[in-house]
Amino acid sequence: MSASSASVRFIEEPKIGFLERMYIPAIMEGLSITVGHIFKPQVKTEQYPEQEPELPPNYRGVHRLNRDTNDRVKCVACYMCATACPAHCIDIVAAPAPAEWKDREKYPETFVIDELRCIYCGMCEEACPVDAIELTTLYDLTGLSREQMIFDKEKLLSVFDQTTKPDPHRGNKITDPVRTRSGLLGPAAELPTVK
Numbered sequence: 001m002s003a004s005s006a007s008v009r010f011i012e013e014p015k016i017g018f019l020e021r022m023y024i025p026a027i028m029e030g031l032s033i034t035v036g037h038i039f040k041p042q043v044k045t046e047q048y049p050e051q052e053p054e055l056p057p058n059y060r061g062v063h064r065l066n067r068d069t070n071d072r073v074k075c076v077a078c079y080m081c082a083t084a085c086p087a088h089c090i091d092i093v094a095a096p097a098p099a100e101w102k103d104r105e106k107y108p109e110t111f112v113i114d115e116l117r118c119i120y121c122g123m124c125e126e127a128c129p130v131d132a133i134e135l136t137t138l139y140d141l142t143g144l145s146r147e148q149m150i151f152d153k154e155k156l157l158s159v160f161d162q163t164t165k166p167d168p169h170r171g172n173k174i175t176d177p178v179r180t181r182s183g184l185l186g187p188a189a190e191l192p193t194v195k
Contacts, residue, residue, distance in 0.1 A: 053139075060120045060135040063113050063151065064159035073157060075132035077106040081124035089117035090124060111153040115141060136163045 019025060046053050055061075066074040077094035095109035124133050136159060143149040151159075 055137055055139065057137075059137050059139070060122050060125075062115070062136050062138040062141050062159055063118070063124075063156060064134055064136050064163060065111060065153060065156040066132050066134060066160055067157065072101070073107060073111075073132070073153065074130055075108045075111060075128075076104045076130055077108045078129065080127040080129060081133050084123040084127035085118075086121060086123060087117050087119050089114040108153060111156065113151045113156065115143075115149045115151055116146060138163065 068074045075092075077092055079092055079094075082088075082090040082092050091110070091112045091114075092108050093110040094106045097104050097107045101107070120135065122135055125135055133156075138159070141149075
């Protein structure tokens with residue numbers, strides 16, 4: 001299919017002057033933007049680790065397993081979090097609950113989260129029917145080996161203990177997450193109400 005010469009519009013290449021060929025206007029435009037940012041800074045530099053960053057209240061950091069009022073693990077080993085996890089980083093082995101635990105049939109004998117595999121999406125937290133698993137606002141997660149980054153039940157419960165008491169390293173601030181109730185958008189989207 002050929003186009004007629006009447007429907008084709010030929011354009012000429014724009015003439016580039018000496019200054020444009022030397023990139024002078026482009027360099028001056030870039031320098032003006034840089035100087036503008038120097039005198040009107042829009043980015044605030046935080047002096048981490050000397051200055052702790054201000055994280056949003058719905059930040060999703062290190063996982064924790066919550067305890068109930070009797071200081072037992074709150075998890076009922078329903079496998080909802082492991083099923084909802086898109087990264088398949090949660091592994092649970094269930095066991096029958098002791099006879100004195102009248103409120104549940106099962107509990108997790110082992111509960112393991114591979115923190116290196118996790119994408120911190122919060123799907124486990126959303127899926128949990130008893131609010132047993134939460135993502136905290138702790139962000140400084142380090143390990144010297146892969147094994148240290150695999151959190152078992154005891155380590156996840158110790159994160160609960162660590163986040164529910166005042167932290168002297170953070171100015172006695174309690175780092176308990178705000179996602180303790182669910183709203184229209186889910187617990188991770190809710191902001192805390194100021195009392």
